[in-house]
Amino acid sequence: MLLERIDDPGDARLADYRDLTDVALRRVLEPEGGLYMAESAKVLGRALAAGHEPRSVLTAEKWLPDVERLLAALPDVPVYVVPDAVAEAVTGYTVHRGMLAAMHRPADRPVAEVLAGARRVLVLEDIVDHTNVGAAFRAAAGLGADAVLVTPRCADPLYRRSVRVSMGTVFQVPWTRLPEWRDRGGEPGATELLHDAGFTIAALALADDAVSLEAFVDDVPERGALVMGSEGDGLARQALAAADRVVTIPMAGGVDSLNVASAAAVALWALRYAQR
Numbered sequence: 001m002l003l004e005r006i007d008d009p010g011d012a013r014l015a016d017y018r019d020l021t022d023v024a025l026r027r028v029l030e031p032e033g034g035l036y037m038a039e040s041a042k043v044l045g046r047a048l049a050a051g052h053e054p055r056s057v058l059t060a061e062k063w064l065p066d067v068e069r070l071l072a073a074l075p076d077v078p079v080y081v082v083p084d085a086v087a088e089a090v091t092g093y094t095v096h097r098g099m100l101a102a103m104h105r106p107a108d109r110p111v112a113e114v115l116a117g118a119r120r121v122l123v124l125e126d127i128v129d130h131t132n133v134g135a136a137f138r139a140a141a142g143l144g145a146d147a148v149l150v151t152p153r154c155a156d157p158l159y160r161r162s163v164r165v166s167m168g169t170v171f172q173v174p175w176t177r178l179p180e181w182r183d184r185g186g187e188p189g190a191t192e193l194l195h196d197a198g199f200t201i202a203a204l205a206l207a208d209d210a211v212s213l214e215a216f217v218d219d220v221p222e223r224g225a226l227v228m229g230s231e232g233d234g235l236a237r238q239a240l241a242a243a244d245r246v247v248t249i250p251m252a253g254g255v256d257s258l259n260v261a262s263a264a265a266v267a268l269w270a271l272r273y274a275q276r
Contacts, residue, residue: 001057001071001079003064009089013080016102017058020160021092023130027156036105036158038168040097041066046168048074052103059099060084067099097164105158109176111149111190115197118146120271122264123178123190123201123227125239126153133157134165135261136228141169143268148175149225151190181238191242199225203243204263205235206256210248217270226267228260 006013016035019025030036035055038044041063044054048070056078059067064081071077087095115121122145127133133155140148150157154177157163157170183189194201200221227243229235240246249258249266258266 001068001075001077003079003081005081007083007086009086013056013078014058014082014090016055017087017090017100019092020100023159027159030159031105031156034105036103036156036163037160038101038103039099039160039164041070041099043163043168044070044099044101046171047101047103050171052106052171055102055104056080057099057101058082058087058090058095060087060095063098109174111176111178111193112197114147114149114174114176115194115199118174119223120145120268121147121149121194121199121223121225122268123149123151123225124154124260125151125227125235126230127228127260128153128155128230130155130159130161131165132259132261133159134162134170136264137162137166137170137173137175139261139265139268141166141173143265144272145173145268148173149178149190150175151178152180181236181242194225194242197223199223200244201225201227201242202245202247203227203229203235203240204247204249204267205229205240205243206248207240207246210246213247213249213267213270216245216247220271224271226264226271228264230260 038047054077057067058080061081067079122140124133124136137148137157157175163170178190181190183192202216202224204226227235227239249263
């Protein structure tokens with residue numbers, strides 16, 4: 001690794017790390033700039049294990065042994081060692097997780113490639129909260145989903161908060177971004193791509209014709225895509241129209257639904273249990 005000590009928060013070498021708390025800026029800047037941020041040794045380790053490449057690392061002096069261990073096989077990666085005050089001035093918050101890494105963002109994989117060989121897929125439709133996206137990925141990894149698909153307006157799984165909440169599992173679960181549900185301009189839409197791959201589309205929603213999760217598990221399809229809706233509005237009508245089945249989780253205590261990540265965990269656990 002290439003050690004570079006920096007004391008000036010205005011240093012141009014720190015541009016990738018600037019204003020990390022500005023969500024509106026970063027959600028545009030990072031994809032367009034071909035990067036994402038990995039925060040903490042655990043997350044960076046999982047990103048490296050997945051074959052992702054760092055552009056640089058930002059850290060404090062006391063964390064250098066951990067950085068050296070992680071980057072032992074990457075001698076050409078710049079490591080910017082900065083005082084805590086400089087890190088806070090650049091990023092906009094107190095960096096206390098040891099390190100930040102600016103990573104080269106991998107290109108989105110083709111949907112067919114991600115679906116090849118998969119049986120249980122989680123689809124996140126227009127979920128705008130990065131915390132929920134990260135938690136859903138963690139549930140997918142822990143409860144055996146083969147892949148995660150996100151719709152065009154879903155929050156970025158590689159945004160710093162999503163990655164951190166997922167504990168780096170966004171790097172171990174295959175995922176990619178879907179097109180719109182219906183085809184546009186002659187290109188296949190999400191519905192066609194899932195059906196062509198042999199998937200039954202199951203939308204988790206409240207509806208008069210919904211079947212209970214227990215009933216769905218009793219007649220579980222060979223290949224199933226569980227579609228989870230946004231926090232406020234639920235599933236879009238296009239998603240419901242695409243669904244082959246509508247499934248609901250029976251609730252008690254006057255509660256009509258769960259947080260989207262919790263609902264994903266419950267549904268994935270039920271499907272995992274059904275496969276035993």
